[in-house]
Amino acid sequence: MSIPAKIRRLGEPGLDLNTLVSLSKRRGFVFQSSEIYGGLASCWDYGPLGAAMKMNVKRAWWNAMTRRSDIVGLDAAILMHPQVWKASGHIDGFSDPLVDCKDCKTRFRSDNTESYLKNKKCPHCGSQNLSEPRNFNLMFKTHMGPVEDSGSVIYLRPETAQGHFVNFINCQQSSRNKIPFGIAAIGKSFRNEITPGNFIFRTREFEQMEMQYFVEPGTDEKFYHQWKETRWDFYLKYGLNPENLRFADHPPDKLAHYAKAATDVEYKFPMGFSELEGVHNRSDFDLTQHMKFSGKSLEYFDEPQKKKYIPFVIETAVGCDRLFLAFMCDAYREEVTSDDKGEDVRIVMGLHPELAPYKVCVLPLSKKEELSGPANKLRDQLAEEFDVTYDEAQSIGKRYRRQDEIGTPFCVTVDFETLNDQAVTVRHRDKMTQERIGMTELNDYIRKSLKNF
Ligand code: ATP
Numbered sequence: 001m002s003i004p005a006k007i008r009r010l011g012e013p014g015l016d017l018n019t020l021v022s023l024s025k026r027r028g029f030v031f032q033s034s035e036i037y038g039g040l041a042s043c044w045d046y047g048p049l050g051a052a053m054k055m056n057v058k059r060a061w062w063n064a065m066t067r068r069s070d071i072v073g074l075d076a077a078i079l080m081h082p083q084v085w086k087a088s089g090h091i092d093g094f095s096d097p098l099v100d101c102k103d104c105k106t107r108f109r110s111d112n113t114e115s116y117l118k119n120k121k122c123p124h125c126g127s128q129n130l131s132e133p134r135n136f137n138l139m140f141k142t143h144m145g146p147v148e149d150s151g152s153v154i155y156l157r158p159e160t161a162q163g164h165f166v167n168f169i170n171c172q173q174s175s176r177n178k179i180p181f182g183i184a185a186i187g188k189s190f191r192n193e194i195t196p197g198n199f200i201f202r203t204r205e206f207e208q209m210e211m212q213y214f215v216e217p218g219t220d221e222k223f224y225h226q227w228k229e230t231r232w233d234f235y236l237k238y239g240l241n242p243e244n245l246r247f248a249d250h251p252p253d254k255l256a257h258y259a260k261a262a263t264d265v266e267y268k269f270p271m272g273f274s275e276l277e278g279v280h281n282r283s284d285f286d287l288t289q290h291m292k293f294s295g296k297s298l299e300y301f302d303e304p305q306k307k308k309y310i311p312f313v314i315e316t317a318v319g320c321d322r323l324f325l326a327f328m329c330d331a332y333r334e335e336v337t338s339d340d341k342g343e344d345v346r347i348v349m350g351l352h353p354e355l356a357p358y359k360v361c362v363l364p365l366s367k368k369e370e371l372s373g374p375a376n377k378l379r380d381q382l383a384e385e386f387d388v389t390y391d392e393a394q395s396i397g398k399r400y401r402r403q404d405e406i407g408t409p410f411c412v413t414v415d416f417e418t419l420n421d422q423a424v425t426v427r428h429r430d431k432m433t434q435e436r437i438g439m440t441e442l443n444d445y446i447r448k449s450l451k452n453f
Pocket residue numbers: 159191193200201202203204205206207208275276277278317318319320321322323
């Protein structure tokens with residue numbers, strides 16, 4: 001085992017988001033959508049490894065939420081009654097101010113474009129021949145049913161949260177939970193973003209993981225701070241480097257119309273610190289609005305206190321795709337060793353084992369039936385419990401490197417000695433140490449090692 005002289009990470013010279021984009025394509029994490037037709041801007045498909053890893057990201061979040069006794073799950077429809085978006089404020093307020101350049105036809109946001117804010121210039125061609133800012137609603141519109149008139153307009157949801165609010169009473173009564181309790185959901189959301197980009201950081205179709213925690217008014221500040229801490233701990237548990245994380249509290253004059261307090265958990269992506277998750281104290285705004293627009297009571301009766309109230313809501317909202325990207329960025333490392341023959345670079349995706357697409361790879365030392373037979377049997381034995389892959393092409397060294405690059409924590413090699421001692425060599429991704437383990441104990445060994453990783 002050699003000790004790497006140097007470790008390089010994303011964000012250092014020559015290593016940026018493009019490094020990940022090309023690894024993602026080469027290894028099957030993420031592909032551009034509709035690639036054979038030239039691609040569709042800002043839409044991405046998760047390939048074999050990406051789909052597996054995304055599922056693991058969702059499972060980690062889902063378990064962190066719904067294995068608590070005070071949180072239940074929900075899977076609400078993407079299409080909702082149009083009045084929902086009136087009540088939530090999205091029809092009137094979910095928009096960005098847009099300016100058109102009359103010369104080069106570029107369309108850009110007037111509220112965050114530097115050249116416009118400084119001296120009213122187009123960021124593309126520098127022209128000052130610009131339109132006045134116009135509000136552009138970010139919701140995708142479509143029609144329900146065969147008639148495309150104004151009465152059939154319906155929206156693709158721009159956030160999952162409204163499903164939680166309109167189902168508050170359904171969830172509370174069916175689960176018989178008492179306040180404080182939460183509703184958690186994972187689902188697709190759609191926003192017709194004006195400036196999507198940075199790979200899967202900002203897209204028009206994305207997946208959100210949102211939790212709404214309903215509390216008694218007056219206890220909201222305490223729970224807001226608790227949730228900030230809980231979410232921070234989640235990121236540390238799954239291996240994000242705390243130096244790459246920070247809170248950015250919203251100043252009171254920048255709060256959204258519904259919010260009493262809000263913070264962004266920011267992650268240091270290669271392009272700089274940017275929002276990963278929002279934690280918001282939404283007050284009783286949403287339930288009050290839905291009561292007003294639906295005419296139905298969404299009040300909660302507090303039995304021990306014998307009083308009714310409209311709960312306050314603490315929300316935690318993170319994008320699954322954005323979190324996937326943060327985990328990839330944080331995990332990527334290049335271990336550089338050099339000797340008189342030159343430089344050797346080992347690319348390692350140092351993912352937390354729960355997030356890695358595969359936990360184990362089985363590698364027969366030779367393709368011959370005498371080894372591939374038992375190796376395949378071992379694969380099946382491991383697959384009863386773990387996500388496992390199998391690789392018999394090329395030298396063992398190259399195969400180890402392939403697994404390092406996709407974050408597989410353990411490689412198991414079946415060699416000719418295995419035929420005599422019924423044991424295999426287990427190699428660890430990070431330290432590259434090797435151990436000889438009996439095949440009958442292998443599942444136990446992997447299970448324990450994953451737990452203590
Ligand atoms: P941003 O300021 O980045 O546009 P936001 O403040 O509008 O985000 P929220 O409405 O609070 O975001 O949504 C919660 C989370 O959903 C965000 O923290 C982010 O992780 C994710 N998210 C929002 N918009 C997108 C998008 N277009 N693409 C991918 N993820 C997104």
